[in-house]
Amino acid sequence: MGNMMDNLFLRNLTSKSKNRVSDDYVPSSPVQLPDAVEPDDKDEVESPLLGTVRGKCITQLLLLGAIDSIQKKYWSKLKAPQKIAVMDILLSLLEFAASYNSYANLRLRMHQNTDERPPLNLLRQELAALCIYLDILLKATSGYDANKERDLNSSQDVDTTPGNNSTPEEKLERTAEEKLVSLCEQVLKEASDLQTSVGETTNMDIHRVLELRSPIIVKVLKSMCFMNNQIFKRNLRDFYPLLTKLVCCDQMDVRGVLGDLFKAQLKALLP
Template identity: 70%
Template sequence: MDILLSVLEFAASYNSYTNLKLRMHHIPVERPPLNLLRQELAGTCIYLDILQKTTSEINSKKGDQLDNNVSQDESSSTVKSDSSLTERAEEKLVSFCGQVLKEASDFQSSMGETNNMDIHRVLELRSPIIVKVVKGMCLMNSQIFRKHLRQFYPFITKLVCCDQMDVRGAVGDLFSMQLTALLPQKIDVAPPSSFADRKSVGIALES
């Protein structure tokens, strides 16, 4: 994992928004710098997959241990070990997703109304990685997502207006799969039959 993360961090630093923006001046449109971008995307896929499986399977393992006739000491020791592994995986997962979202949202905010094609090309080149991370968050353990929602939410909302439609689509999926479940359930109100009823409903809604 550490080796994979080191390779991924190197590719990400080389492919950072700032570096790509500078290199756009020297690279023809028909020859984008794809090699390390592909490496970063492949590393992102593997890294997320490992962390997602680690944080999603531990809970089921705990449940299986409680169902089996395992000695209390062995069960307690295994649960502690699994809990420590889950915490480390959660920390790495949240840190990685948060970093990708922050960089993407910061770059999106800095674009403003600019028509600079180099900037739009940079976002286009980075979008597969953004999409992979956002789609990965759709499958994130819901308890972990809810726990760190305060950290994620400002970055997610900035990406709603992203120029890249595939990024918007991924954000829409994230809203549907993770955020919708956190909203209060819809309350159906029967249409008021009189002025007094309408007034009482209005007062209730205002309160």
């Protein structure tokens, strides 16, 4: 028993001495630190702009989260003017990101890149704002009977200006319809114009831009599948030429949801 305790004591003492040597060890030569990287002149020029954009993005993402929570929990409790105000705020947030992600700006940043990485963009922020905005517009127009309102206006002998005799809810529905149709037309027109230019040139930048923008196009097309059929029917003359140009789109996800849209909206219009 005594020999065992002596061995354990000796073993612990030996291990402690080794640890002490390793702790007190000092390298013979100092560690070589990497030289400080001098900032590039281009970075110095771009940093204020990128800092401003980054600050706006953080603020707008927080605002988007708050608006999304409000529209999911309290939308039915808001009054018509408050709902229109929320639409206007979302539209301004969407336009900020969309302008930064425009086709021209994306192609310009592609030429500035020296590698194969995607260009700087705010596509995630644009898509987040677009999803919330479309959700609100579809809810505001879900019960809108455009034909009924048109018949009522045509049967009146007095002044039938939409703003005179309409209720706040009717004004909300008309405003939401205008915003929804305008948004869909804008996204589809930009996509169809770029798709047309694909067949006229072999520039790979156009294909890359279309690929980057495809989630935005897909989201709009999916929302059009659930658009009020009366609204879709009224604007079919403007929608149809833009939709047919996307039939030959290289992006399979765009063509897939385009087929779903034809089944959901156009099939119902056939005799």
